[in-house]
Amino acid sequence: MERPRILVVGGGFAGVECARRLERKLAPAEAEIALVAPFSYELYLPLLPQVAAGVLTPQSVAVSLRRLLGRTRIIPGGAIGVDPKSKVCIIRKITDEVVNEHYDYIVLAPGSITRTFDIPGLVDHAIGVKTLAEAAYIRDHVITQLDLADAATDRDERISRLQFVVVGGGYAGTETAACLQRVTSSAVKRYPRINPNLIKWHLIDIAPKLMPELGDKLGTTALNVLRKRGVEVSLGVSVAEVSLDTVKLTDGRVLPCRTLIWTAGVAASPLIATLDSETVRGRLAVTAEMSVPGFDGVFALGDAAAVPDLATGDGAVCPPTAQHSQRQGKAVADNIIASLRGQALQPYFHKDLGLVVDLGGADAVSKPMGVELTGIAAQGVARGYHLMALRTNVARVRVMTNWLLNATAGDDFVRTSFQRGRPATLKDFEYTDAYLSKDQVRAHMAALTTKP
Structure with missing residues (x-):
């Protein structure tokens, strides 16, 4: 049988x-x-x-x-x-x-x-953080902007390359903004022609609160950590239009920007x-x-x-x-x-079992089993949870080794030119055009039954 x-x-x-x-x-x-x-x-x-x-x-x-x-x-x-x-x-x-x-x-x-919306220019210029290729591309892209800004002779170009917008105040967006802001603040020390004050990170979300699932106390703590680092958090605001070098917000602001990272849900x-x-x-x-x-x-x-x-x-x-x-x-x-x-x-x-949010370095907020934690204690819970959730010991060792190396040796900010000159839109990374429609499925199955 x-x-x-x-x-x-x-x-x-x-x-x-x-x-x-x-x-x-x-x-x-x-x-x-x-x-x-x-x-x-x-x-x-x-x-x-x-x-x-x-x-x-x-x-x-x-x-x-x-x-x-x-x-x-x-x-x-x-x-x-x-x-x-x-x-x-x-x-x-x-x-x-x-x-x-x-x-x-x-x-x-x-x-x-x-998840995207019918915003002019969004799918043509935004980058997601949903796939491994996107994450690797974002790192290359951010370092590329620093390299080009350092070499730029035009002030307007330099300003647009040094402004970064992350849309989505959930876990993915908050962690992405927090981690990448640490990258640029550390990397700028290697770029003597860049004024650190020109580097600006924006975190945008239409919701009135940051990560509301965490509760008011932890959400406010995360918000204060980001603002203390210089991240401009705008709540109750969304994106109205995107072009190659600008992002227009629903409150009327137009930000000179060549990096829009979109994490507004799935x-x-x-x-x-x-x-x-x-x-x-x-x-x-x-x-x-x-x-x-x-x-x-x-x-x-x-x-x-x-x-x-x-x-x-x-x-x-x-x-x-x-x-x-x-x-x-x-x-x-x-x-x-x-x-x-x-x-x-x-x-x-x-x-x-609760939620964990790693904000990079010693900063984190966690809520395991309803217990609210911040700082080092929250970071310990967050990283412990991730290690437990990884499915092999090899993966756990790799992650722990990476954390140790990054904490002790720092970063060389190497640009590998991943995807250089190729499209880097949401649909190119997530293959959203690959699926059949209901009618195409019916036609495919009908063709199968008529085959000799």
Whole structure:
């Protein structure tokens, strides 16, 4: 008898945790496991701001799938469409070849993309912090601006190259602004022709408070840390228009600027739009067991699914965090195993363990299990949590070594010219144009059935 085929879509926290648990709990004879992912690593997203700042090397936050998984068949590519009725996932491999993967159970964990708005010039000029390539590019870009400003003979050009705007007052935006501001303040000592007072960092957010999830006290502490370092934080403000060398804000200000880093939230992967299924604010609606109603053998989780948050009891859905994604991956694996063995599925329940925000150096704010911490204590909790969340000892050693080297030896501010002369827009890094529409999925499946 042919073994049931389990296909996991996505190599992020949710997908990898699901595949790992399936490997551990299922005998090889019980099921065939495959995972489709465009990259050969699981990316530890919470540390991307430190990659952008050069505190960590890209390799240290990219954990090899081959190291994490043993017998899972890894398909190098991305799912671009799903037909749940035929139980077929359409995959575009990294060679651009389109293949059809049949499944009995599918786990949809394609993650999310950077959320954008209809702001003139935004997608043409903004850079995100969602992928490893983007983080590496941002570091190169910031150092490039310092190099060009140092060599510039025109004052207006120098000013525009030394102003940096980060949009998004959540964890990603706050950490990115905090870490990169430390880079430029340290690097300027190596640039004798640059006036340090010309370097300006702006953190913009439409919300009235910075990181409101942390509470007023910790949010205010983080705000004060940033302002003390010279970061201009503007709340209740957004971006109205972006050009090559200016950023216009909704309060009327026009900032001469050639660097706009956009971290204003995430949206579910466009893969979700290829299914004829109910969504909640763009995320796939699922049961508490993370199955998709109306589709046999389909589970969804992580950033792409609106998983009921039973721990709050207020009808909310789980926030798109690494903490929930990892635990949901394990829970979905257990439910697939239960389904294979004719057992009852269990609802997902997880109480949030707290939040950590690393502001660089000795500065941090953390709220583990509701306890509010700042300074060195918060930094210890933040870094301890990250080390615990990394999935291999090799990754932990790499990260600890990078932290030690950066703290003792500093940074050489080397520019590697990554992506020099090539597009560096949001869609180029996140491949948002790769997905099929619902009609294209139907046409693809119709073509399959008419083939001789």
